[in-house]
Amino acid sequence: MSSFFPSDFPTLSTNHRSSSVNETLGLGGVTFFIIQGLTSLDEKKIILFSILLLIYIMVLGGNSIIIYVALTDPKLNSPLYFFLCNLSFVDMVYTTTTIPNMLSGLLTDILTISVLGCFLQMYFFIQLSVTGRAILTVMAYDRYVAICNPLQYNSIMTRPVRLLLVAGAWGFGAICTLPVTVIAFERPYCGPNVVKHAWCDPSSVRRLVCSDTSLDNIVSLLFAMVSLVTTGVFILSSYILIGFSISRMVVAQRLKALRTCSAHLTVVSISYAAASFVYISYRVGNFSSEVRIIVSVLYSALTPFLNPMIYSLRNKELRESIRRTLSRFRPAALSNCLCTDELIYKIY
Secondary structure, rough: OOOOOHHHHHOOOOOEEEEEOOOEEOOOOEOEEEOOOOOOOOOHHHHHHHHHHHHHHHHHHHHHHHHHHHOOOOOOOOHHHHHHHHHHHHHHHHHOOOOHHHHHHOOOOEEEEEHHHHHHHHHHHHHHHHHHHHHHHHHHHHHHHHHHHHHHHHHHHHHHHHHHHHHHHHHHHHHHHHHHHHHHHHHHOOOOOOOOOOOOOOHHHOOOOOOOOHHHHHHHHHHHHHHHHHHHHHHHHHHHHHHHHHHHOOOOHHHHHHHHHHHHHHHHHHHHHHHHHHHHHHOOOOOHHHHHHHHHHHHHHHHHHHHHHHHHHHHHHHHHHHHHHHHHHHHHHHHHHHHHHHHHHHHH
């Protein structure tokens, strides 16, 4: 997950009018937006559509399995799996805000979206990305308490505390997102109305504003930095303290502590590395807009796609829980098949 989408770190300028000539005006200006998407792929669209659809199905399936086993398996009752369940839910909704729209755009010549729908998509895309990063921060704190204060872990991470931490993560996402979206929504859009992206990306929509956007750029940059720096500092601080604590342990305890952190640390590393790559791609002039859109789409689906696999492969308890869950369904499916075969035999 990322906090603000990397393209939202704007170059400060006074106006960003699009050069497109496609204008759709109503009495109050633009009445809907046209999502340009990937217009030059032609026959390659079906390949990208198939890849995105497969990724989306795997995101929904993998995260749904984690949520199901975390809620139904009594052995997964620790705070870690409570936070992981919330992260999986955020990942599912996060990808749903963009990928279905992208899939629809690949099947149609022109993809339109209402002004209100555009800004709702913009809000939830940013808000969920910030919330996901905040939940990763909460999970880093959870690992800090588990390793540095193991005897007080259960007394510290009580259910009210867990609910408060998750509510704080959602509130932090709303605080960092609402001002940016409200300011963008109140700007005049008098044409053109073509968003040069695969969805209502904040930076792309801002280029369609008919007035000065200096304030928008400053506010967007400010809240992007707040969301990135705040979560980054807390995660880094947690792991520095964890590192000091691990250094004083014996080898067996050290390896066990490292195993409990490995999945979360891997997810955080991939998230920040992917965000850095996308940010660089938006600042390098050699990348075409089509390449930037593809990179952005893959980035937005990367961590939600990898999270279930990383936690399943690196977390023994979760892996065994998934195996037990699948084994419960397998006999039921086999019994249904046997009953069906017996019924067919009797009929014939």
